Amino acid sequence: xxxxxxxxxxxxxxxxxxxxxxxxxxxxxxxxxxxxxxxxxxxxxxxxxxxxxxxxxxxxxxxxxxxxxxxxxxxxxxxxxxxxxxxxxxxxxxxxxxxxxxxxxxxxxxxxxxx
Amino acid sequence: xxxxxxxxxxxxxxxxxxxxxxxxxxxxxxxxxxxxxxxxxxxxxxxxxxxxxxxxxxxxxxxxxxxxxxxxxxxxxxxxxxxxxxxxxxxxxxxxxxxxxxxxxxxxxxxxxxxx
Numbered sequence: 342x343x344x345x346x347x348x349x350x351x352x353x354x355x356x357x358x359x360x361x362x363x364x365x366x367x368x369x370x371x372x373x374x375x376x377x378x379x380x381x382x383x384x385x386x387x388x389x390x391x392x393x394x395x396x397x398x399x400x401x402x403x404x405x406x407x408x409x410x411x412x413x414x415x416x417x418x419x420x421x422x423x424x425x426x427x428x429x430x431x432x433x434x435x436x437x438x439x440x441x442x443x444x445x446x447x448x449x450x451x452x453x454x455x456x
Numbered sequence: 457x458x459x460x461x462x463x464x465x466x467x468x469x470x471x472x473x474x475x476x477x478x479x480x481x482x483x484x485x486x487x488x489x490x491x492x493x494x495x496x497x498x499x500x501x502x503x504x505x506x507x508x509x510x511x512x513x514x515x516x517x518x519x520x521x522x523x524x525x526x527x528x529x530x531x532x533x534x535x536x537x538x539x540x541x542x543x544x545x546x547x548x549x550x551x552x553x554x555x556x557x558x559x560x561x562x563x564x565x566x567x568x569x570x571x572x
Binding site for chain 1: 460491496497498499500501504514546548560561562563564565566
């Protein structure tokens with residue numbers, strides 16, 4: 342049973358435009374959310390995170406929005422660059438009262454940014 | 457710092473063979489994890505460890521074993537390889553909860569395993 346869902350397997354965006362990657366979750370206990378980026382033949386690398394006490398977190402070109410009532414988060418990349426082409430994984434964890442930072446991953450969205 | 461390193465990068469096994477996937481981290485992280493990623497799927501947790509001498513099962517532990525004798529190393533053992541274990545295996549580590557970026561896991565480059 343997938344607790345973290347990324348329903349779009351792929352997204353294609355022109356360079357300079359905004360990329361919006363979406364993620365939904367079902368477990369209301371999740372209180373920390375992360376986005377990872379993965380290039381071929383490499384391991385995932387941490388991109389940005391957000392705690393459930395916030396609804397927005399920004400880091401340069403990357404912004405994550407969290408809508409707790411809808412159990413939905415999104416990653417915005419503005420402006421998109423060809424080097425952003427990668428698979429993006431959404432992940433969630435239960436941080437409160439837990440000693441284990443176990444992550445639950447979505448299936449990923451392949452982002453392609455074309456010139 | 458090399459971060460998290462994994463060996464080998466690729467391996468082909470015959471059904472019934474055994475092998476150990478190696479994982480080492482040099483960041484002095486307490487927590488270590490093994491994931492597998494099947495095509496078109498997210499990462500699934502196989503085993504994890506919260507410190508030397510302590511391991512526990514994750515979501516998909518069947519067919520695997522682990523040990524954690526040192527902080528740095530967390531090998532994953534496949535005893536009787538089966539085609540269903542064909543996958544890409546990622547090792548990861550994270551700092552102790554309560555420390556800065558405790559929820560951030562740092563991943564190795566992966567081992568691509570094929571069982572024929």
